[in-house]
Amino acid sequence: MEALAVRLSGLDPYVEGAIRVVAFYDTLMRRRVDLPALARASAGLAECVAGIRLHGTGRVIRVSPDGRQASAAPAPASTAAPVTLDEEEIGTVWLERPGSPNPLDEVLLDRLAIAAASVVERYGPARTTMADPALVELVISSDSDEAARARALRLLGFAVGLPVRVVAVRSELPLDRIGGLVCPAGQVKAAPLGDVGVILSTAIDPARFPAGVRAGIGAAAGPDRSWRQARTALRFTGPREPVVRYADLGALALLAEVPKDTSRDNADVAAIARIAGSPEDMETLDTYCATGSLRRAADVLHLHHSSVARRLEQIAKTLDIELTDPTGLTRARLALTAWRLLDD
Known part of the structure; x- marks a missing residue:
């Protein structure tokens, strides 16, 4: 040469x-x-x-x-x-x-x-929060081969070998602001994908999500699997629990695998749908299912416990579920969760 x-x-x-x-x-x-x-x-x-x-x-x-x-x-x-x-x-x-x-x-x-x-x-590039959506999609897609995924992670600035956690977000707030808040020190990238925002980070602090944000946090497995988990966890979020970690769902995550037609055909879920038009009944049932106690539910709702008892008695008749029985309470909780998953 x-x-x-x-x-x-x-x-x-x-x-x-x-x-x-x-x-x-x-x-x-x-x-x-x-x-x-x-x-x-x-x-x-x-x-x-x-x-x-x-x-x-x-x-x-x-x-x-x-x-x-x-x-x-x-x-x-x-x-x-x-x-x-x-x-x-x-x-x-x-x-x-x-x-x-x-x-x-x-x-x-x-x-x-x-x-x-x-x-x-x-x-990788200099530190910045917002990233090219195509690169982020390449990282989280189950169709990407490992070589392409590793290359995309390097381009996004993530060191080789570090676990990457994925978060699925719905919010009116800018993604870069959310990413900076929940991961102020570590590497973080964010990009919108359709109607969901994606945040990639080596560490996430769930307590730092601002008000008005709903977020599902995947486990720190492979980014593609973590993304699927994050999307599942996002489906379980609501006003009472806006941030959900997939790891905390446990067996509840199995409900997300149930076909929607199967859930709709379930008698308990269909019963929840019948009272869904009453915000008062739904709030009472949701609070009782969350607290597991009539008196604690009354405290949260700022009502006398006798008023809550009358409401629950009527709700129990509509649902045909004995809410004061442990088994009945479990059925109501599962049915309420399954009904909410129908909307996502």
């Missing part, structure tokens, strides 16, 4: 320069430099301002030939090239050369773009 390079350089000065540029970037890539170092080296080689921008994060690096961050206002790019990874354009590199471009500028930018893509794949 070296002998060929010598012969080629003897034929054309441009070829000699191009070979030297290629060798320069090969050396940088072997040294595993980061993006700022890559920009500094490029600016020094080109003897003009060099820039790198990543589309997914909005990160921009502009460096002067002296190796310092360029302080002057950006000049129009004299030459630019896309940064591509796995056939997707993830950024741009450019030179801000006064006057006409140098004949070797295109070669320089071509190698800079290749090196920048290599750095992004190795180290």
